[in-house]
Amino acid sequence: MTALSASVYAADPFRLAEEIDAVSASVESLHLDVMDGVFAPEYGLSARLIRDLSRRTSMPLDVHLMVARPKNSVIRFSEIGVRSIAIHLEADQDFRELTAIGRSNGVKVYAALRHTTPVAALDAELDHVDGCLLLTAPAGGGAFDQHAFDRLAQRPNGLYTVVDGRIEPEHFKRLNRFQVDMAVVGAALFIEGQAKAKAEEYSKMLGRKFSA
Numbered sequence: 001m002t003a004l005s006a007s008v009y010a011a012d013p014f015r016l017a018e019e020i021d022a023v024s025a026s027v028e029s030l031h032l033d034v035m036d037g038v039f040a041p042e043y044g045l046s047a048r049l050i051r052d053l054s055r056r057t058s059m060p061l062d063v064h065l066m067v068a069r070p071k072n073s074v075i076r077f078s079e080i081g082v083r084s085i086a087i088h089l090e091a092d093q094d095f096r097e098l099t100a101i102g103r104s105n106g107v108k109v110y111a112a113l114r115h116t117t118p119v120a121a122l123d124a125e126l127d128h129v130d131g132c133l134l135l136t137a138p139a140g141g142g143a144f145d146q147h148a149f150d151r152l153a154q155r156p157n158g159l160y161t162v163v164d165g166r167i168e169p170e171h172f173k174r175l176n177r178f179q180v181d182m183a184v185v186g187a188a189l190f191i192e193g194q195a196k197a198k199a200e201e202y203s204k205m206l207g208r209k210f211s212a
Helices: 013-023 047-056 071-080 095-104 119-128 148-153 169-177 195-205
Strands: 003-007 029-035 061-066 084-088 108-113 131-135 161-164 182-185
Touching: 003 195, 013 195, 029 047, 047 061, 047 071, 061 071, 061 108, 071 084, 071 095, 084 095, 095 108, 095 119, 108 119, 131 148, 148 161, 169 182, 169 195
Parallel strands: 003 029, 003 182, 029 061, 061 084, 084 108, 108 131, 131 161, 161 182
Antiparallel strands: none
């Protein structure tokens, strides 16, 4: 069954602690987008915020690096002790060197792909990663990719898979059918005043139930 991860980037930044508390009992992890304004057209969560969050929560933290030159970020976040780091194959630095850094620090490393990158690009990296993250919308925001499910059908058999980008409840049944391991939900989850109820509703829809 597909697990639910909460995209912290979509939460109200002025009520961040409250928003995280509201969803924590019903989600499997916190998803943390780091963007540099180059690889993705927006700036994401800061290293300081993620460091402080790692000290204040026992929840698994999954970092998604949408940055052009991710080496320093891989070193920093793997030393912080996050659970996983998703690194884009399209980044400007040696992917296998980056995965080796993360895994040597006990962090799971996922190969991340833009929604326009052929899924076949994963084939050469299977021995160097613990899974993949497939963007289902443009990096930094945009509409859900109409070809997302076709792309899921093309991924290597048995590869741990995260989907991220404009995921809505209407997608959940098909994600379960495609045996997607984790769905990252942001805007559809952090609706003002409804985050707790939405997290409970979505976890039930996905067939999952978590408790604090």
